[in-house]
Amino acid sequence: MGHRRVSPPGYKSGAGDWSDMDRVAIIGASMTQFGQRDEWVADLLSEAGAACLRDGGVAPDEVEHLYVSNMASGEFEGVSGVMNRLAHDLGALPAYTQRVDQTSSSGGAGIYAAWQSVASGASDLTMLVGGEKMTHRSTAEATDVIASLTHPVEYKHGVTLPSFAGLTARHYLDRYDAPRESLARVAVKNHRNGVDNPHAQFRKEVDLETVMGSPVVADPLRLYDFCPITDGSAALLLCPESVAAEYTDDYSVVTGIGGATDTHVVHEREDPTVMGGVVESSREAYAMADRDPDDVDVAELHDMFTILEFLQSEDLGFFEKGRGWKAVEDGVTDRDGELPINTSGGLKSKGHPLGASGVAQAYEVHRQLTGDAGNRQVEADVGLACNVGGFGNCVITTVMEAA
Amino acid sequence: MTDEPRFEAHRCPNGHVTYPGHTLCPECGEPQTETIDLVDRTATVVTWTTSTATPPGVREPNHIAIVAFDVAGETVRAIGQLTTDGIAVGDEVRPVYAEQLRDPAEGIRHPDSQAWDGFRFEPVE
Numbered sequence: 001m002g003h004r005r006v007s008p009p010g011y012k013s014g015a016g017d018w019s020d021m022d023r024v025a026i027i028g029a030s031m032t033q034f035g036q037r038d039e040w041v042a043d044l045l046s047e048a049g050a051a052c053l054r055d056g057g058v059a060p061d062e063v064e065h066l067y068v069s070n071m072a073s074g075e076f077e078g079v080s081g082v083m084n085r086l087a088h089d090l091g092a093l094p095a096y097t098q099r100v101d102q103t104s105s106s107g108g109a110g111i112y113a114a115w116q117s118v119a120s121g122a123s124d125l126t127m128l129v130g131g132e133k134m135t136h137r138s139t140a141e142a143t144d145v146i147a148s149l150t151h152p153v154e155y156k157h158g159v160t161l162p163s164f165a166g167l168t169a170r171h172y173l174d175r176y177d178a179p180r181e182s183l184a185r186v187a188v189k190n191h192r193n194g195v196d197n198p199h200a201q202f203r204k205e206v207d208l209e210t211v212m213g214s215p216v217v218a219d220p221l222r223l224y225d226f227c228p229i230t231d232g233s234a235a236l237l238l239c240p241e242s243v244a245a246e247y248t249d250d251y252s253v254v255t256g257i258g259g260a261t262d263t264h265v266v267h268e269r270e271d272p273t274v275m276g277g278v279v280e281s282s283r284e285a286y287a288m289a290d291r292d293p294d295d296v297d298v299a300e301l302h303d304m305f306t307i308l309e310f311l312q313s314e315d316l317g318f319f320e321k322g323r324g325w326k327a328v329e330d331g332v333t334d335r336d337g338e339l340p341i342n343t344s345g346g347l348k349s350k351g352h353p354l355g356a357s358g359v360a361q362a363y364e365v366h367r368q369l370t371g372d373a374g375n376r377q378v379e380a381d382v383g384l385a386c387n388v389g390g391f392g393n394c395v396i397t398t399v400m401e402a403a
Numbered sequence: 404m405t406d407e408p409r410f411e412a413h414r415c416p417n418g419h420v421t422y423p424g425h426t427l428c429p430e431c432g433e434p435q436t437e438t439i440d441l442v443d444r445t446a447t448v449v450t451w452t453t454s455t456a457t458p459p460g461v462r463e464p465n466h467i468a469i470v471a472f473d474v475a476g477e478t479v480r481a482i483g484q485l486t487t488d489g490i491a492v493g494d495e496v497r498p499v500y501a502e503q504l505r506d507p508a509e510g511i512r513h514p515d516s517q518a519w520d521g522f523r524f525e526p527v528e
């Protein structure tokens with residue numbers, strides 16, 4: 001106890017009054033096996049989409065809007081128009097389709113688009129499918145596809161997303177006097193959680209010594225501080241809450257959502273340890289949901305690198321700035337802790353198929369809120385997902401609640 | 404007047420300085436109207452990393468730092484390769500021009516879409 005931060009005033013004072021709105025429900029969810037898959041992106045999307053329709057008890061031709069979250073099907077395999085093909089392959093014609101690219105946060109951005117489509121009344125039944133096919137590329141090639149999001153002054157120096165993580169981790173450890181081992185504990189925790197996730201890429205515990213002894217990738221970060229390269233897909237079905245019960249008793253509700261953009265040039269941020277997009281998007285999401293950070297019972301954070309779990313847990317208001325590492329060391333974020341973080345295993349052990357990740361975060365929170373998380377189940381009425389694109393360049397935070 | 408390579412930060416009429424430049428100042432939205440050459444200045448290392456898993460066409464290992472220049476009381480940060488390892492946070496460095504920082508033919512980005520020369524940072528003895 002005593003770790004959770006007392007929420008500052010202002011979290012509930014956002015603009016907009018959402019209290020009279022017909023809220024947006026999630027009535028179905030699915031995810032494929034994450035890992036190294038033989039299928040290409042179109043088949044991964046189809047697999048998750050078909051499973052999601054079954055989960056929601058929805059016929060394909062009921063889908064009015066179909067969103068596909070995907071960062072780079074063109075760059076990875078030379079395919080575009082994946083959203084149109086998916087609608088055809090699933091028998092969802094003539095649904096309106098749109099592909100959403102928001103780099104690593106394409107999934108969260110897809111949730112925002114899908115939420116908007118239902119909240120606005122434009123669609124009464126929306127499906128979101130996120131997916132990416134990456135493992136046919138070498139690590140160097142996949143790293144370059146992702147690094148293509150950087151500004152030219154970064155790209156020409158060979159700066160990659162892992163290098164940003166190394167630069168930020170060194171700064172954080174120095175500034176807050178945090179031990180290098182505290183980062184390793186994020187990997188240990190998330191790997192332990194992943195053991196109980198049948199869809200995870202890695203279902204294997206690692207110990208502190210293994211993490212600390214793994215090869216350096218971006219000093220001071222080592223191999224186990226990084227998520228793997230992954231193929232996979234995940235999907236959600238959304239409709240107005242007023243009709244959700246016609247489909248299922250086990251639905252969750254998106255009660256708050258917000259998105260924000262930080263500097264595209266990472267070194268221009270005044271404080272390298274603050275993710276402005278997390279601060280701003282969560283402020284909006286909390287305000288819409290009329291919730292405080294203290295209300296959150298379970299959270300899925302974007303642990304593409306271990307250091308990001310510290311930064312997000314602080315910038316979401318769970319812990320004081322510079323104290324996120326201590327909360328992990330003290331077990332606060334363990335599955336049986338006060339605030340379980342990444343019960344799914346996180347990107348770290350579940351894997352990170354770019355466009356799928358944000359959708360898979362919501363899949364996990366949905367399962368937790370509907371009491372369907374199996375061995376990973378925790379007590380939760382309010383869940384949160386934070387999906388990060390670039391190195392915090394763009395962020396979507398979603399608050400979800402049990403019906 | 405000269406063909407010497409410049410390391411340009413950009414300033415708006417309200418005195419905000421950025422590297423690189425932007426169409427409108429990120430602080431106040433005014434057009435950036437002035438450039439400041441950082442080439443003869445020194446900077447302080449804010450943080451550094453050595454990347455051992457680099458993309459095609461990038462040197463390996465790749466030593467990289469974020470550094471801070473002081474321009475008339477305004478802090479201007481930049482990122483760039485280091486000429487050497489063994490750098491520490493707080494060290495003083497100076498920019499050194501390099502004609503090609505990575506091989507443009509190897510990466511995913513079109514070679515003609517951006518510049519590939521720039522400045523590395525070397526320690527000031």
